[in-house]
Amino acid sequence: MSNPAAPDLPYTDTKPQGSPDFYYGINATFRFMLQRLGMDGWRRYLEEMGRGYFAPVNRQWSQGGLTAVSRYWRAFFAAEPGAIVEVVEKPDRVEVRVHECPAIKHLRAGGREIVREYCQHCYFLGSARAEAAGLTMRLSGGSGSCCHTYARPDAGFALQDMAAIKEARS
Amino acid sequence: MIGCYDFCGHYEWTFGWFERVGGHALVRDYWNEAINHDSQRHARDLIRNGGIPGMLKYWGHTLAEESPSLGFNISHREDVFRIDFHDCPSRGFLLRNGLKNYGDYCDHCMGWTGPMLREAGYVIDHEHNHRGQCWWEMRPASATGGHAAPGSVAGDKDIRFNPAWPKDPAKLDRYTKANDPDDKMK
Numbered sequence: 001m002s003n004p005a006a007p008d009l010p011y012t013d014t015k016p017q018g019s020p021d022f023y024y025g026i027n028a029t030f031r032f033m034l035q036r037l038g039m040d041g042w043r044r045y046l047e048e049m050g051r052g053y054f055a056p057v058n059r060q061w062s063q064g065g066l067t068a069v070s071r072y073w074r075a076f077f078a079a080e081p082g083a084i085v086e087v088v089e090k091p092d093r094v095e096v097r098v099h100e101c102p103a104i105k106h107l108r109a110g111g112r113e114i115v116r117e118y119c120q121h122c123y124f125l126g127s128a129r130a131e132a133a134g135l136t137m138r139l140s141g142g143s144g145s146c147c148h149t150y151a152r153p154d155a156g157f158a159l160q161d162m163a164a165i166k167e168a169r170s
Numbered sequence: 171m172i173g174c175y176d177f178c179g180h181y182e183w184t185f186g187w188f189e190r191v192g193g194h195a196l197v198r199d200y201w202n203e204a205i206n207h208d209s210q211r212h213a214r215d216l217i218r219n220g221g222i223p224g225m226l227k228y229w230g231h232t233l234a235e236e237s238p239s240l241g242f243n244i245s246h247r248e249d250v251f252r253i254d255f256h257d258c259p260s261r262g263f264l265l266r267n268g269l270k271n272y273g274d275y276c277d278h279c280m281g282w283t284g285p286m287l288r289e290a291g292y293v294i295d296h297e298h299n300h301r302g303q304c305w306w307e308m309r310p311a312s313a314t315g316g317h318a319a320p321g322s323v324a325g326d327k328d329i330r331f332n333p334a335w336p337k338d339p340a341k342l343d344r345y346t347k348a349n350d351p352d353d354k355m356k
Contacts, residue, residue: 011176011267014259018174019235022181026172028208029184032200037191045187049172053183053271079175103171110212122171148171 008068008075010056017081020106027107030115039117043124050128061133061150069094069135069150082106093151104144104168118168119143123160126150142166178263185278186271197272198351201281210282218290225251225308236260241302243327250318251308254329258302265302276300276343281351288349296345299336305329309347316346 033042051058060068070089073096077085084100107114119142130137130150138149138157143166151157172180188196206214213232216224226246233242233253241257264275276298287294291311295318298304307323320330329335336342344355 009176011179011263011269013175013263014239014266018177019232020174021232021235022174022177024212025177025181025205025209026174028204029181029200031208032204036196036199041191045184048187049180049183053180076171076173076175080173101171103174125172 008060008071009079010054010060013079017079020081020102021110023103023106024110024112026103027112027115027118030118030121034115034117042117042121046121046124047128050125051132054125054129055132058129058132061129061135066092066094066135066150066152069133073148077102092155093149096148096150098141098146098148101144101146108144108170112170114168114170116167116169119146119165120162122146122148123162123165127160140164143168176263178260179267179269181278182264182269182275183271185275189272198281201278201351202285205278205282206286210286214286214289217286217292221290222246222248222251222308229253233259243324245324245327247323249309249313250323252323253306254324254327255302255304256329256332258304261300261302274300274343276304277351277354279304279306280345280348280354284349284351284353293347293349294345295347297342299342301334303329303332303335313347317344 030042033045057072060072066089070087073085073087073094077083080102082100082102082105086097086099088095088097104114104118123137123139126137126139126148134153136151136153136155136157138160140147185197188200213228216228220227226244229244233244237257237259239257241255241259241262243254243256245252261276264270280294280296284294287308292308293311293313295307296304305328307318321328340356345353346355
């Protein structure tokens with residue numbers, strides 16, 4: 001039986017929230033990839049995951065537009081323990097305002113060395129997913145609080161400024 | 171963002187990606203280096219320092235968090251630590267959501283716990299049926315012989331008494347006094 005509280009998520013569990021210790025696994029996976037495959041390999045992994053594993057979400061976004069995007073992110077963060085997030089839908093964009101990133105919070109609480117590129121994963125993954133759905137994505141901030149913006153192409157955003165994504169601090 | 175709610179889904183997807191990029195050797199290295207030595211270093215520390223009581227502390231906590239419905243049973247004595255999974259929360263997530271990007275997801279458990287327990291001085295007896303059911307017995311590395319008889323450690327909680335447990339050994343992957351994911355006997 002899947003979680004009835006998460007109908008807007010493509011993959012559902014029987015419990016309402018995930019286990020935060022899995023953030024240790026995500027952080028360790030990124031470190032291993034960066035050491036073994038470099039930045040290009042890590043980026044390729046995230047982009048392929050965005051187009052592959054997340055294909056059901058991309059289809060939801062493609063069909064449902066920005067309303068589907070906002071519904072997804074509300075459901076997503078409701079299932080992430082410790083997240084403090086506001087999702088704001090505007091006519092041409094959705095802003096996901098992350099006041100407290102659950103991953104960074106838990107990694108810090110657990111005394112883990114956070115991969116300094118950690119926050120860039122949200123851009124590489126998110127932009128690949130947005131592109132697959134005919135949208136654009138930009139990211140600013142990081143290291144615990146940030147803003148993801150998903151928009152229609154006519155929003156006319158400038159190219160992503162990678163300097164606008166902060167390094168994650170442990 | 172990659173989240174923890176569907177961790178088992180993208181974790182399994184990652185195994186398949188690694189295999190395509192770097193073959194089986196890269197998957198093995200990932201389980202040992204990233205999961206055993208980095209992500210799960212709290213488990214390593216508890217078990218290396220505490221032995222079987224450390225196993226109880228680690229798996230008692232992590233399984234209660236991952237499987238609040240208690241689809242597992244833990245048994246332990248001075249010479250053995252045993253887990254019976256009647257409804258693995260991790261494999262169950264994949265089965266319920268129809269996810270498969272890697273040959274045998276269940277191998278990841280031996281992939282990281284095998285080397286971890288070798289470093290702590292233990293060997294593993296294990297069988298899994300690929301349907302979210304399996305059992306594990308960890309004993310000091312000096313232990314010899316084959317699998318203990320059903321019920322001899324876990325009593326009636328032994329998964330091998332479950333009607334869903336295959337009677338045909340060909341449907342099981344089996345490890346005996348092992349520490350390496352490639353020590354599998356089919």
